[in-house]
Amino acid sequence: MLREKGTTLQHLYWGERIPTETASEMARATESVLVPFESSIGVAHEEYAPWGEMRFKEPGLKVEYADGTRTVEWLFETYGIEQSEQSGASQTLWLRFRDQFYPFIITLYYRIYERSDVLERWVRLENAGGSGPIIIEQAFSANWQLPHHERYRLTYLHGRWGKETQVTENVLSPGKMVLESRRGTTSHQFNPWLALDADAKATEEYGVVWSVALAWSGSWKMVVETTPYGQLHCTGGLNDFDFRYVLNEGAQLDLPAFVGLFSHEGFGGASRQWHNYEREHVFPEAPDAVRPILYNSWEATSFAVNERNQMELVEQAAALGVEVFVMDDGWFGARNNDRAGLGDWTVNPEKFPHGLNPLIARVNALGMRFGLWVEPEMVNADSDLYRKHPDWVYHFRHRSRTESRNQLVLNLARDDVRQWMFETFDTLLSQHNIEFIKWDLNRAFSEPGWPDEEGRNPERVWLDHVLNLYWMLDELRRKHPNVAFETCSGGGGRVDLGILSRTEQAWTSDNTDAFDRLFIQEGFSYAYAPRVMMCWVTDCPNFLTGRTVPLSYRFHVAMAGSLGIGGDLNHWTPQEQEEAQKFIATYKRIRSTIQNGLLYRLRSPRTGGVTASQYLAQDGNEVVVFAWGHSQQFGETHVVLALRGLEENAHYADAVSGIEYSGAYLMRQGLAVKLVGDFDSRMIHLKRVE
Template identity: 50%
Template sequence: MSIQYEEKNRLFVLETRRTSYAMAVNGDNRLQHLYWGEKLPYASDYTLTAVPELASQESTLDVASLEYPGWAGIYYAEPCLKTTFADGVRDVVLEVAGHRVAEGAAPELCIELRDARYGLAVELHYRIYEELDLIERWVVLTNGGDRAVAVESAQSAQWSVPGNHSYRFTHLAGKYFHEMQLRRVPLTEGKKVIESRRSNTGHHQNPWFALDRGNATETAGPVWFGALAWSGSWKITAEVTPFYEVRVTGGMNDFDFGYRLEPGAKLETPAFIGGFSAEGFGEASRLLHRHQLTNVLPKEHAGNLRKVLYNSWEATYFDVSEKDQGAIAEKAAAMGVELFVVDDGWFGQRHHDRAGLGDWYVNPDKFPNGLKPLIDRVHGLGMDFGIWVEPEMVNPDSDLYRAHPDWVIHFPGRARTEARNQLMLNLARRDVREYIFDFMNRLLSDHDIQFVKWDMNRPISEPGWPELPADRQKEIWVEYVRGLYEIVDRLKAAHPAVVFESCSSGGGRVDLGILRRMDQTWPSDNTNALERLKIQEGYSYGYAAKTMMAWVTDNSADWLPLSYRFHCAMMGSLGIGGNLHHWSDEKLAEATRLIGDYKAIRHLVQEGLLYRLLSPGEGKQTTAVQYVAPDQTEAVLFVLAVHQSNADPLPPVYLQGLEPDRLYRVDGQDRPVSGRSLMSQGLPVRLEGAFQSRLIRIASV
């Protein structure tokens, strides 16, 4: 049983293949966290310890961790729940009221807490992914009273790890064009906060974290980790109490947050998944990757390999026409491209980024016969057809805005701040949701489209919702994201054959919430292959390679070889975005060969186990990434130089994840060698000249 309850000690133990998670009801009828980590053998290993007597300035809750603390009593650490009741009482005292268990492939435990006086119920949900050592948590609030409750913070979970004063916090930071940069900082007393207040996931932080005791590596050491499934404003707080209790709390951002919970109403928080690995950061990543491939990605396309994509943006920008797009499609198809995508500029009066956004009709001057002739031509070339949209936005210079200026997010009497010359439609409104669903549904119903690139090119400002009473307008942070999810869910249900890609000026919307609805993401507008290596490395800590679109473009084409740019992009789902009109016959022929190479190994990249062997951020001459088939019968290794000079001989690359006693044949070697040899003696790799790269296939004999 993965969920166990011991009645005598009121003890809950959740077990996965290699981990356990324990909590118990204490003498005050409060749910107290006991343990999370490597699996322990006996129920007696989990005990409620007596809290020592403390000075009046200290809090016992800094020593004994509650599982889901409400703000109440002598408590000054990060709470999970903060409310104001109708009579002005501003704390919440949560006591255990019962529990239930649902068995199945992913068993669930629900523990019900209730406020000691008011009718507020809090259901703590735990879903167990036993083979992946993961626990998914979320909370459902229900107002069982007869008066409204103002919710000021409702977090998804608080993760407590064994107390220690030397934890290290790993997260992904950056900014536009430099997303997903790996950061590691020691935790001391106090709080380390990563967050987005921008209404999207954000470029500056990502809702993924890892904790270790300062000495874990890629291959060894205990690591606790988690990822939040929310595509709006979020916050994760890592806190060390004065008594070295270490906790990570996360969920919807409580900045400018407010939710009026009417009698009988519910509020469900986003899921927050957590896991433990005793085998370092590499295994922690692989557990999350397998979870995404098997449990998160939309089922319609989760098992399909991503097609090689061409996107026309860099070739034409807004100067889109049927004739030119068709000419580019001819060249793309000849290279072996499988999916042709028309980017921005095909609709409305969209000749630049200052007008037309929101007017979703096919521009009659650019496509006098509509999109069908181009779509038919693309299909006739053996490719799928895809299109770019940005449904959540509007230009002030558009028919839509002139007709519905009230549809944008704004404060009455304040200027409406533009970014990229556009404003945000209020997806919290029902009429706006229906407008977006209607035009997208007609676009996909009237045209034979197989792929949608869904973009979002600005964050929120002036977050007003004037149609609501003042005490409810802060609900926009929740209802906007719910609106987005509802629209995409409806479109996916109506058009299950269409693949969706999430984009937000690059990596502004990468999280497990959007990946439940969209099949892949665009992690950065930065396509410089050398800089992209760090972005892709950071991405791999939290997200699977199959979900990551990676393009070969003309960025850095004057100094990085085409093969180098391809090898970098082959480490995800491959796309091409360069201007094919400017590619020579020799370059087109080389690209054709490299696309063929990718098709031969993409099943390993997209569905295999990823091993980060050499990091591009550690000052080494090379970076190396390996992908291994789940059955260990084959692998592919990418080695890329990250410095201009490589005059010194390169050390061997030590492979991982192979079956030790199996023989493997390696590209370029005359005789097979054992997996143990490749992992213990390493593989010699020679790179000739500056910024060279190698793709090496390894297959069992």
């Protein structure tokens, strides 16, 4: 609910649906807050607050005009409602404001969809001209106001390389909690998603939860602020650190969407809302599309790829039932290790004397699609590209250029770099039948300078790099609609609603240890749908943890999202290959329910010795349950799992044993699952019977 009061726009309500009469009552109500040493505007529930007057909370907007004035005083002008039938029926409300003196227009946007409680919000800034450029110093996309409660609990996702999306909870006290990335990309450390629940009472399936997520793949910031007066608001968008954007006369800037939802069904209900919204309105594929099973060559051959060893892997992958064969790093330039070759995106003639087409032809002949690993935004100093264009990387004058993983970051904000990059990969895709691209990014930004722009606006690299990346992906997708893309950044370092609107899937983590993956994949599922969560079966002992677990356990963990195989098939025994064939065939039968169904997290890996997840088909006719035992104690070999979301009077049959259960029995008495020893697992497949 919104109410205009003077020159401010106040937020009145965000929660479950209410009657029109109640909404009207809220709109008529007057609020009078008198607080010593505070102004009324300083304690108001402002919908979006520019810096100025007696405002001391985290602002949404801070600018400087050409004459040195640094505050915004805005007045409401007009509003409109637009209807759209594209990408699902939606309505967009816009509210236009203008500075009282300067030609600065601020428009707030709100978009809602049919059959969804998710709200998209963003802001457009426009310099109407006549008073010179306007310097944007801070520009957040939205400010979310929450109802008054005694306390709130904040849930968010943090981590590092190999330990992404760890679920973390903090009970809030007065002050600010800041989540951010200053790295130029989304980051492994924090993900631009969070949830808040009232009085810290919400559980997986019960209680009220508010959740927000940012559609941005660069440096970002979210601020959750609890005032001394019991108010709580969450604001966020582009990170204001080192940020300065010159908005010239006649120019406009659209800020990234900051998306929010409310759930009265706990964290699980919030996750299911996110998943349905993403499938319906974010992901580029159709809502009911399924992702194919892929094989990736990295663990088998590392940089030492060549035509012979890839041909051998192709035969073995096809025999397992794989649908996409992806050749990873090492196929281009002088790429024999990570010290050289990035930037030289031509096929290595020593490794592939006949080019890539014979390999691709064999992949296609065996009924698979061919995919390739690339890292377009990076360059090695030891490369022909860098020797020709050393000015194309981010750098400052008189400062060293910090290398990470022996590579530097190309300045994608430059038009010439963008054009070179597009032409390079457009040519690669045009000359080969490549149907899958793994788009990687293996370092954060440093020395984000642009000497050619000094005296103008070099700080715009934080924004323009991402906008040009989006343009690149959009154009490549337009010209090559048969190509699917995977976002990767040393694992899950670039996963957000912005990049996922342009990529079919995400590499969740470089850590493929099956036990660790239960924690990583649980956190991922809080914000993102299983369909885009890539999960590989790799070899044991695991390269990172040294842990050895059964192949069945590894498959069951990887089947909880989009399944991939990453092991060295040359070393798999005939028994392992036969077992893998069966698991892959099973996954093909159930993947629609896994990838596009309703996820119920039955047991968390953080709370005991068993983890369990349930997937319910959208039509309610199929159920898949996974149970993973960590370690057995005291001879306790059975766990009982109470299922959720079923129809009480319906009956469900086990696809293997044929045993039938009523929905009421499965939800109240529960499903007994036997787990023996350490790292045992089970998959149960139920089908509704008439």
